[in-house]
Amino acid sequence: MRERFNLDLTKLDKFTMLIHGNYGVGKTYFLGDMLKTESANGAVKFLNLRGEDGMLSLADAGLGDVGETVDTLKDFQDALSDYAKIGLAALAIDGGKSFGKIITKSVCGERLPSVGKGSDDWQKIHLAFEAAVSSLRGVAPIVVMAASSDRSMDQISGELSLTPDFPGRQAAGSGGQFDFVFVMRSIVTGPNKIRRSLLTSPVANTVIRARLPRPLPTEIELPEGPGGWAKLKAEMEKTLRKGGK
DSSP: OOOOOOSOOOSOOSEEEEEEEOTTSSHHHHHHHHHHHHGGGSOEEEEEETTTOOGGGGTTSOOOSOEEEEOSHHHHHHHHHHHHHHTOSEEEEEOHHHHHHHHHHHHHTTSOOOOSTTOOHHHHHHHHHHHHHHHGGGTOSEEEEEEEEEEEEOTTTOOEEEEESOSTTHHHHGGGTSSEEEEEEEEEEETTEEEEEEEOSOOTTBOOEEOSSSOOOSEEEEOSSSOHHHHHHHHHHHTTSGGGO
16 A cells, blocks of 8 residues: 655644653643543543553543553453544553553463573564554554553663563563653652653653654653643644744
């Protein structure tokens, strides 16, 4: 199949994104903010991977009956197939660590992946992971996944890096499978006061990625309450315009 496309983009209409960070920094809330904002453009869905279960963060988001929990890779694939028929404006996926677990379980069942001569468990896990991430592109124009972070060792250099909590080499390699990979962090600044931000420009030993013609600010501060998604998207689209204005 041949398909023409325009390289002179001025608006981000289709992309995948991964947000990773420590527990409790506000990733699930950010997903809800994204869905609420994008719901102005059409239907949205929230897909929870069993084990994450942070839905209470969105109790007052006003999103309604758009959530679903899945337990297995087949459930996940079936859900994506159903969503692709709806014509979604956006999809949020919560639970990257659980995502890795259901993929590993689809290959190994209840046993641990075997290693050593003659074992191809990890090869199968990586292939299944890459296929699952690739399938996200056909589900909705905007797909955002949240995952916890972990310290992982680079299998070539031996250096430790801050990565999404994914299995095996997917921890570091996931940066090449999403269009955008950002790190969310929060700092307590006072009683009931938290400063949240996204690290959006490459930092040493941290998995961050942005497929854009110009760099984003190193860090984007998020407002208290809603509005973070709109602010991030505006900064991303600014890089598509000459002069970055």
